[in-house]
Amino acid sequence: MAATDGERNHQTGKLEFSLDVPFPSSLEASIALRSLSPDREPRKGGISKHLAVTGSTLSVKWSADEARVLRVSVNSFLDHLTLVMETMQMFGPPVTQ
C-alpha cells in the first residue's frame, strides 16, 4: 500500500491525497472497487473521492478543502478497505464464472 500525503495543489488550492492498494489479481481489485464505490461521501461538498483500477492495483484519489474533512474520509475508507480485504481472505478466492 502506497500513499502520498495531503499536498496542496497550487492550481486548484485543494488538498490532495492518493492511495495505491495492490491486490493478488485484477479481478479482486475490481471486486474491491465495486464494493467500495456505491456509497456516497456523507457530507455534501468539500471533498471528492475517485476510485480506479489499473491492472491489479486499486487507486484512490481525494481532493478536499480542509485537512480535517480529508482525514475523516481517508480514515473511514481505510476501515472499509480493511474489512473488504479481510472478507476476501476469509471467503475468497472469487469463483470464476
Next chain:
Amino acid sequence: MTVVIGFEGSANKIGIGIIKDGEVLSNPRRTYITPPGQGFMPSDTARHHRAVILTVLKEALEQAGLKPADIDCVAYTKGPGMGAPLVTVALVARTVAQLWGKPLLGVNHCIGHIEMGRLITQANNPIVLYVSGGNTQVIAYSERRYRIFGETIDIAVGNCLDRFARVIKISNDPSPGYNIEQMAKKGSQYVELPYAVKGMDVSFSGILSYIEDASHKMLSSGQCAAEDLCFSLQETVFSMLVEITERAMAHCGSQEVLIVGGVGCNMRLQEMMGVMCKERGAKLFATDEQFCIDNGAMIAQAGWEMFRSGQVTELEDSWITQRYRTDEVEVTWRD
C-alpha cells in the same frame, strides 16, 4: 428451491441468517451493549460490527451446513438505520456476492420485520404494529404497498424506553426494554403521564421529557420507586399503541394484528393488545425475541420473497440509505 442469506446491521445488532423456502437454517446474532446510562453511537457500533461480522458469517454458514455455492442470493439491509453500521454490513454483502458470483438484493428493514412476522406466525393479511428503538408505525397492506396508517411524529417508542432506562441507569444487557419490563412487574403505583395520541399518530418525546423531570423529583423525594415509573411508562405508551392499532383495524375491517420489532417481544404489550383483540373477536400474532429483535433471517426472508418475484439490486445501485420509508417499496410478491 431457493436459498437466501440475509445480512442485518442497521442498529446495535449484527445478524446473518439463511432461509431455504420458509425454513430458517441459521440465524446467529451479536449485540453491541453499552454501559448503563449510555446509548450506542454510530461509529462505535460500526466498529463493533466490523469486529464480529466475519465470525457471524462463518457461523451462519456452518450452522446451516451450507457452502457458498448453495446460496442463490445475498440480501442485505439497504435502510433505514444508522449510516456507519449499514455501510459495514453492505460492504461485506457486496464483497461476498461478487466472490461467490451471486446476485445482490437490498432490503428495506421494516419490510424484513413484516415478512418475517408473516412467515413465523402465518398471519395472512394483518394490521402490523411495528415497534422498535428506531421505528413506530401502524401498517396495513393495500394495492402493492405496505401503507403507513399511523406513526410516531418524533421519537420511536423503543427510543423513549431506552432513553428513560439511561436516565435511571438501568443495564442495557440484554436490552434496556427487557429490564424496564422486569422492573415494571414490581411497580404498583401509577404515576400519571401525558397521553399523546394525535389522530392516527403518536408522540413520545414529551412523555420522555415529563418522566425524566418527574423521576429526578419523585425518586429523590421518595414519592415513588423506579419500578413505579417503569410500570407507568409502559402502561401509558402501550395504551397509545393499542389505541391507534384498534382504530386502524376498524378502518380496514381487519381481524388480525401482527406485532413486530424489538418492542414487540414485550409481554405486557402483547397482553394489552390481546385484550383489545379479544374484545373485537380478532386474532393477535406475535413472535418471541428470536425473530422480533433485529436478525439476519428477516432480511433473508424479505429477500427471498423479492428475489422470487424477480428483483435484484445492481452493485452500483446498492448504496445504503438512512431514510427509507416502508411505503417506498413496491410489494411485487403479494396480490
